[in-house]
Amino acid sequence: MQIETQPFAPTSGVDFGSDVESLTYLDGNLNITLACSQNEEGIIQGLKVHFMQPSGFRLVDEIDLARYWLSRTFVGGSHVLEVKNGGWSTEEDVLQSFETERREWLVVSGNSCVSVFCSRKPELMDISWKCGNPVP
Numbered sequence: 001m002q003i004e005t006q007p008f009a010p011t012s013g014v015d016f017g018s019d020v021e022s023l024t025y026l027d028g029n030l031n032i033t034l035a036c037s038q039n040e041e042g043i044i045q046g047l048k049v050h051f052m053q054p055s056g057f058r059l060v061d062e063i064d065l066a067r068y069w070l071s072r073t074f075v076g077g078s079h080v081l082e083v084k085n086g087g088w089s090t091e092e093d094v095l096q097s098f099e100t101e102r103r104e105w106l107v108v109s110g111n112s113c114v115s116v117f118c119s120r121k122p123e124l125m126d127i128s129w130k131c132g133n134p135v136p
Contacts, residue, residue, distance in 0.1 A: 002085075002086050003083060003085070003086035003087050004083070004084040004085040004086055005075045005081040005082065005083055005084065005087075005106065006075060006081065006082045006084055007075055007077070007078035007080075007081055008078065008080040008081060008082050008105070008121070008122070008124075009047070009078045009079045009080035009081075009124055010078065011075075011076075011077040011078045012077070012078075013077050014036075014076065014077060014078070014079060014108055014109065014110055015036060015037045015110055016110040017037075017038075017110055017111075018034060018035060018036045018037065018079075018109040018110040018111065019034070019035055019109045019110065019111040019112055020032060020033070020034060020035075020059065020107075020109055020111070020112040020113075020114060021033040021034060021035040021044075021046065021135055022135055023059060023114065025054075025057070028052070028053050029050065029051065029052055029053075030050070030051040030054045030057055030116065030118075031048065031049070031050050031051075032048070032049040032050075032051075032107050032114055033046055033047070033048050033049075033127070033135050034046055034047045034048075034049070034079055034107065034109050035109075036079065036109075038131060042130055042131040042132070043128055043129070043130060043131070044128060044129055044130075044131055045126070045128050046126070046127045046128060046129065046135070047079055047080075047124060047125070047126060047127065048124070048125045048126075048127050049079075049080055049107050049122050049123075049124055050122060050123040050124075050125070051105070051116055051118045051120070051122050052118070052120050052123075053118065053119070053120065054116050054117060054118040055102065055117045055118065055119075056116070056117040057114055057115065057116045057117070058114070058115050059112055059113070059114050060112070060113055060114075060115070061111065061112060061113075078108070079107065079108050079109065080105065080106070080107055080108070080122060080124065081105065081106045081108060082103065082104070082105055082106075083104040083105065083106055083115075087104050087106065087115065102117045102119070103117070103118060103119055103120075104116070104117055105117075105118060105122060107122075
């Protein structure tokens with residue numbers, strides 16, 4: 001299955017060691033914190049991704065999405081992508097035997113990834129913290 005994506009966050013690259021640091025769902029809000037990179041002083045550069053009123057989400061290991069990465073229409077290098085066609089939403093439409101109008105987002109790291117159904121664009125915020133300290 002071919003997936004078609006469009007970058008939503010800057011395409012500065014996705015570090016192989018990056019990962020989902022935390023994921024919380026509370027009061028209809030989904031917050032995903034990515035640890036994107038770490039410098040020599042132990043400062044982690046991260047990204048907080050906030051979704052208001054998502055209708056679904058799933059956390060998967062990047063290896064489980066290998067079919068996406070191999071697609072010629074997959075645009076890499078960004079931690080947040082909008083999935084335009086061929087992703088989880090399309091799979092659900094096929095399984096349900098009818099199409100549902102929804103927007104799909106993919107929050108990408110070098111390890112875990114999060115697929116999100118949400119009609120609104122996510123809010124992004126660059127964050128940083130010292131390794132070993134709580135995430136802000």
